[in-house]
Amino acid sequence: MSLSRIDVISLFPEWIEGLKQLGLTGRALTDGRIELQTWNPRDYASGVHRSVDDRPFGGGPGMVMRPEPLAQAIEAAKSASPSASVVYLSPQGRALDDAGTLELAERPALILVCGRYEGVDQRLIDSLVDEEWSVGDYVLSGGEPAAAILIDAVxxxxxxxxxxxESAVQDSFATGLLDCPHYTRPEHWRDRSVPEVLLSGDHARIDRWRRAQALHRTARLRPDLFRLHELGKEDLRALEEFPEEFLP
Known part of the structure; x- marks a missing residue:
């Protein structure tokens, strides 16, 4: 089973609607591989001003999103997509990584809840949210940029x-390592040339070079990832053949 529908709860649906016209997401929508729908909590708010936020109990800066408009938007999305997991994008959530994108891509459907201001009422999270995900240890102005990242990655x-x-299989992180460097035409550019091995036509040797470069790059740039990687026989053979940049 793979993901077929994403619903996004957002006060700024224009953020998400733009994805329908661009890149891989736009193509996937055009091809009918996935459906993307937005829901605005303001449409479910009462009163002349359709207010969706209020001051926090206990005092403090900023505003908090009120639970009822959000709840009604989520419930409307859930009625349209009953099998969907409700995901709140927040700094407290599970960190989105390569394994996470694959896991989410295997869900039948997702409902992404985008917070604003200081966040949403905790009672809404406790009662209607299935899980929380984060795209990094930093604060955004709202959940929409995080939703766009998650949608693209998934x-x-x-x-x-x-x-x-093979593109996704060979991407950075797919093997637990960073990707190897890539080159295209022209063969000579300014004072730099394409590595000789890539012009050799020896595909087995090219594969070993790429593997060695991925190991070199990960050791140099992400030693935390490299320490988690157990070197296999093919890794050792690649590093023996192309050892010049190896950092243990």
């Missing part, structure tokens, strides 16, 4: 979305 994991089926 959509590209769906079957048939990428132009080449």
């Amino acid at each position: 959509t590209r994991r769906l079957p048939g979305v990428l132009g080449h089926s």
